Amino acid sequence: MNPSEENFLTNLLSASGFAALPARTNSFRAEVKAFLQSSFEPMPADIRARSWMGFNAAFSKKLAARGWVGVTLPAQYGGASLDAFSRFVLVEELLAAGAPVSAHWIADRQSGPLILKFGTEAQRQFYLPKICAAEAFFCIGMSEPNAGSDLASVGTRATRCQIDGSSGWRLNGRKIWTTNAQHCHYMIALVRSSGEPQDRQKGLSQFIVDLALPGVTVRPIRDLAGDAHFSEVFFDNVLLTDDALIGHEGSGWAQVNAELAFERSGPERVYSSIVLLEHWITCLRKTPAVSVHAATIGRFATHLATLRNMSIAVTAKLVNGDSPLVEAALVKDIGTEFEQSIPSVIEAALAMDPDALVDAELYRAVAYVSQMAPTYSLRGGTREILRGMIARGLGLR
Secondary structure (H helix, E strand, O other): OOOOOOOHHHHHHHHHOOOOOOOOHHHHHHHHHHHHHHHOOOOOHHHHOOHHHOOOHHHHHHHHHOOOOOOOOOHHHOOOOOOHHHHHHHHHHHHHHOOOOHHHHHHHHHHHHHHHHHOOHHHHHHHHHHHHOOOOOEEEEOOOOOOOOOHHHOOOEEEEEEEOOEEEEEEEEEEOOOOOOOOOOEEEEEEEOOOOHHHOOOOEEEEEEEOOOOOEEEEEEOOOOOOOOEEEEEEEEEEEEHHHEEOOOOOHHHHHHHHHHHHHHOHHHOOOOHHHHHHHHHHHOOOHHHOOOHHHHHHHHHHHHHHHHHHHHHHHHHHOOOOOHHHHHHHHHHHHHHHHHHHHHHHHHHHOOOOOOOOHHHHHHHHHHHHHHHHHHOOOOOHHHHHHHHHHHOOOO
8 A cells, every 4th residue: 555545544543533633734634644645665575574674864853844854842942833643743744644754763753752841952062953843863862782671770881980070971881682773873772870870760861972082982783674774882981061961960860751651652663563453454455364364353353543632632731731650651552462463463364265366465564574473562662561560550559
């Protein structure tokens, strides 16, 4: 299926009444659809299935030229001054089409809003216009080899030092599973600036690290599908000036939790396998087997409608200025289960008739998504970490 065709699932959801986006977003959705039809060349499903892991700086610049990178950032910094509902619509359409958005994704989704909220005015004026122009790509420095999803135990350390007579920081340590680090210009890293790992949340700070600085080494990690969108990043006596610190020293834990609410709640936590599902339905329409799988398609549509409604509810909280950590964790956990179920169910459906001729594009797409699906419950926080957060939020632990 290419972007010029009607999208079965998103049209179904728009008519279902399950989710209520503001009416003002309808015209914006139509604008995004028109852009995709004219600017996004059709690609096979196995390529489009990469979508928010597909790095394409040229496509990101096309979006930026329309004002669609940093859409929620204020116009004074180059943004579109739109709200999170509009960003939801934009993201939903991009993911449904399978557009390659990975280049600007993290800067748009969380790095930009984080700098806007906690950064200095000088940081806002320097970084935000570059983000909105798709000239500065960011990655996230959270996970570490000995910490994983337990962010409170990170060991990468920034220590005070003098740089040419001025106060600064010396950074040592490493981060892992960093998406697109080999392509990015900057990393926002959560590091320990005081105390010891056993101090947990105390003494953590966030720094903007220019990945071109001496002492930074980026080593890509190749995955099962043959891609290399993850990296391990090493810091060996990297010198940071004082203006690399975001917010106050020691406030990193509160800041990173605010950031994770953006990371865990969007449509990308529901739609990672949507291109595969769409293409399977498209292939089924050409065969008598479509009636055999009607109930399965119905279950997928019902689950998707419910998850979409939950994600929009979290978006509403973000619009109101809330920090819905528990709600976002719930959406991410349930959404991950849904995303991971799609390739396994489709594989089982194909296996029901081993003599049937399988569409080659569908076969490649299901093979790719099956290989990548296990990572869905790792990125953005493991299932165990998320369920612990949910339990605490409900007063169960």
